[in-house]
Amino acid sequence: MDTRHPQDCPxxxxxxxxxxxxxxxxxxxxxxxxxxxxxxxxxxxxxxxxLGDVGAFGPHPDRSVEILREAGVPIVQGNYDRSxxxxxxxxxxxxxxxxxxxxxxxxxxxxxxxxxERNKDFLAALPExxxxxxxxxxxxxLCHGSPRRQNEFLWESLSPDPFLARLLDDAQCDVxxxxxxxxxxxxxxxxxxxxxxxxxxxxxxxxxxxxxWYAVLDLSGESPDAAFVPLRFDHERLVEEMRAERIxxxxxxxxxxxxxxxxxxxxxxxERARGMY
Numbered sequence: 001m002d003t004r005h006p007q008d009c010p011x012x013x014x015x016x017x018x019x020x021x022x023x024x025x026x027x028x029x030x031x032x033x034x035x036x037x038x039x040x041x042x043x044x045x046x047x048x049x050x051l052g053d054v055g056a057f058g059p060h061p062d063r064s065v066e067i068l069r070e071a072g073v074p075i076v077q078g079n080y081d082r083s084x085x086x087x088x089x090x091x092x093x094x095x096x097x098x099x100x101x102x103x104x105x106x107x108x109x110x111x112x113x114x115x116x117e118r119n120k121d122f123l124a125a126l127p128e129x130x131x132x133x134x135x136x137x138x139x140x141x142l143c144h145g146s147p148r149r150q151n152e153f154l155w156e157s158l159s160p161d162p163f164l165a166r167l168l169d170d171a172q173c174d175v176x177x178x179x180x181x182x183x184x185x186x187x188x189x190x191x192x193x194x195x196x197x198x199x200x201x202x203x204x205x206x207x208x209x210x211x212x213w214y215a216v217l218d219l220s221g222e223s224p225d226a227a228f229v230p231l232r233f234d235h236e237r238l239v240e241e242m243r244a245e246r247i248x249x250x251x252x253x254x255x256x257x258x259x260x261x262x263x264x265x266x267x268x269x270x271e272r273a274r275g276m277y
Contacts, residue, residue, distance in 0.1 A: 017219065025198050028053065029058030029202065030212075053081065053180070057107040057111075069122065076128065084115055100264070129147070134219045145179075153181050153266065156271070175217070181197055182202075188225070192223050197215075199215070210257075
């Protein structure tokens with residue numbers, strides 16, 4: 001039975017936004033960072049949007065879903081959300097390497113097992129995209145991986161300007177905001193259009209830091225821009241909860257050290273060279 005309220009399912013309504021808009025994705029069950037973001041973002045922006053993947057390798061999946069529902073944050077459906085919501089057999093993360101898929105399977109099994117049916121229904125009903133209108137008529141598209149595929153990785157090093165321009169042409173947008181890769185980046189195209197990858201708040205950005213990142217899209221200037229905001233949270237508490245839940249140590253190690261120890265094989269060479277492993 002569908003027990004959702006209408007406000008639980010934000011739709012792509014082309015509503016207008018202006019000023020500064022906070023964007024975040026990849027919650028990965030990190031309810032501690034999520035709570036920290038909801039406390040911090042109102043000082044940075046007038047609106048907040050989640051770009052999907054509420055679940056993954058962190059503890060207590062229902063906590064993050066309930067926090068987002070209670071706060072009324074509009075959410076774009078990520079591949080994790082879709083898979084959990086539709087009772088699928090894997091996360092559809094887009095990995096091809098056996099080691100990446102091994103750890104993805106462990107993460108998915110835990111998240112699926114510990115997500116309530118009520119919240120699975122909620123995740124299944126999330127929109128795959130949200131379209132907004134900027135103060136100068138900018139067509140803004142929020143999605144998870146890319147406009148083409150929910151689980152497409154848009155890496156900075158593998159996304160040349162002509163490719164991004166074609167992507168925005170096909171999606172009929174002037175500003176594109178995505179997540180999925182876990183590493184933030186932004187690009188202004190020669191024609192003034194703009195792409196931002198908000199990174200993830202669920203785990204560090206493979207930069208040796210224990211904080212995470214979210215993006216603030218600024219629509220107040222002559223052309224769109226974005227700033228990346230470091231978000232500090234009680235990562236030691238998260239580590240304790242992960243170990244109490246018997247979540248595998250490689251996931252815990254990333255939270256402790258800031259360096260990725262899993263899902264490394266998907267990284268392009270330039271992005272991987274910035275990490276430790």
